[in-house]
Amino acid sequence: MKPGSLLVNEIFYSIQGESTHAGRPCVFVRLTGCDLRCSYCDTEYSFYEGRTIPIGEIVQQVLAHGCGLAEVTGGEPLLQANVYELIGALLGAGLTVMVETSGAADLSRLDPRVVKIMDLKCPGSGEAHRNLWQNLAWLTPRDEVKFVLSGRADYEWARNVMYEHALSERVNAVLLSCAFGRLEPLKLAQWMLEDRLPARFQLQLHKYVWSPHTRGV
Numbered sequence: 001m002k003p004g005s006l007l008v009n010e011i012f013y014s015i016q017g018e019s020t021h022a023g024r025p026c027v028f029v030r031l032t033g034c035d036l037r038c039s040y041c042d043t044e045y046s047f048y049e050g051r052t053i054p055i056g057e058i059v060q061q062v063l064a065h066g067c068g069l070a071e072v073t074g075g076e077p078l079l080q081a082n083v084y085e086l087i088g089a090l091l092g093a094g095l096t097v098m099v100e101t102s103g104a105a106d107l108s109r110l111d112p113r114v115v116k117i118m119d120l121k122c123p124g125s126g127e128a129h130r131n132l133w134q135n136l137a138w139l140t141p142r143d144e145v146k147f148v149l150s151g152r153a154d155y156e157w158a159r160n161v162m163y164e165h166a167l168s169e170r171v172n173a174v175l176l177s178c179a180f181g182r183l184e185p186l187k188l189a190q191w192m193l194e195d196r197l198p199a200r201f202q203l204q205l206h207k208y209v210w211s212p213h214t215r216g217v
């Protein structure tokens with residue numbers, strides 16, 4: 001990778017769909033590459049496709065949308081070392097910056113002003129063995145932890161992890177989401193209510209607003 005640039009899959013303006021910021025207009029910077037292969041992945045096109053863009057140009061493209069919220073995502077955005085320069089520039093421009101990460105990449109270098117949305121991979125993803133548990137130490141009350149569930153076994157796993165690590169007391173929100181087409185949202189809602197779980201039910205908003213396979217939304 002050239003100094004001062006990143007391999008970018010896409011930059012787009014859309015509605016934030018998967019956090020407590022869901023519903024807010026947001027500019028997304030999707031970086032190329034991921035070292036996981038989750039069984040339900042819906043962004044496989046980000047594994048290899050992309051073009052190298054200087055960080056200054058990425059920032060200009062983001063700012064051109066006149067939006068105060070930016071999200072750096074992937075793939076896994078923390079695999080490219082220059083991502084920290086991009087994040088610093090976006091923060092320096094006064095934006096609220098979210099980073100969506102798989103939980104398998106080290107969070108220790110992220111600026112504490114960043115809102116981290118960290119997945120903890122459930123067994124149904126096929127990648128639970130990649131969770132970096134030491135990342136929990138870097139979470140702050142502004143951050144969010146997300147579980148994408150493929151069924152009841154994943155739900156019970158997530159519930160145990162939540163309680164074992166007192167997650168709901170450590171972060172802004174624990175998000176429980178259905179792997180699209182695998183788990184009925186109604187079932188998840190019922191389980192959460194039965195258990196009085198201190199977590200937040202979440203739908204992948206963009207899949208309902210746009211068609212499930214639309215890119216760049």
Ligand code: SF4
Nearest residue numbers: 034036038041075102
């Ligand atoms: S971490 Fe995200 S981008 Fe990577 S394989 Fe899993 S779902 Fe896909």
